[in-house]
Amino acid sequence: MLVDRKKGQFTFRTAAVLFILSALFEMLSAGSETLLFGAIQSGVIAGIYHLVYVALYVALGAGLWSGKSWSYPLVFATTVIYTLDKLQFILGREALEALIANQMAGYESALQAQGIDAALLMQAIVLMSVVVVLCWWGFALYTYWRRDYFKSP
Numbered sequence: 001m002l003v004d005r006k007k008g009q010f011t012f013r014t015a016a017v018l019f020i021l022s023a024l025f026e027m028l029s030a031g032s033e034t035l036l037f038g039a040i041q042s043g044v045i046a047g048i049y050h051l052v053y054v055a056l057y058v059a060l061g062a063g064l065w066s067g068k069s070w071s072y073p074l075v076f077a078t079t080v081i082y083t084l085d086k087l088q089f090i091l092g093r094e095a096l097e098a099l100i101a102n103q104m105a106g107y108e109s110a111l112q113a114q115g116i117d118a119a120l121l122m123q124a125i126v127l128m129s130v131v132v133v134l135c136w137w138g139f140a141l142y143t144y145w146r147r148d149y150f151k152s153p
Helices: 009-028 043-066 071-091 093-103 108-113 118-145
Strands: 034-036 039-041
Touching: 009 043, 034 043, 034 071, 034 093, 039 043, 039 093, 043 071, 071 093, 071 118, 093 118
Parallel strands: none
Antiparallel strands: 034 039
């Protein structure tokens, strides 16, 4: 017996599981500091920031799993939100350096022993952020390509 599946179902369901896992990891970091609008934010603002991402990831996971029509535009909206978030993250250079310094406090000697300086670490973080944003846009492009997955049978 062959099961008639929509094209892209495996990919979108795999992405759905990964978005739900991302939501769980985002919940674990709900109390951690974040870089927002050029400043390090903590407390309620950081909590709201993390909860917004939890809501987006859960909604994407549920919508992609079931192929709901509303999840199609949500992929693009979330991609734009994530891109703008990472853009402000990268452009807030001084705050980013302060955030890294806070996160690496106590590990300076270990990093120096490995030959890792602050400039190299900054370059790696910026490059990683750019690559992740490009991956989001690749997924959005795939979503556009497989948009029939979101139409009712």
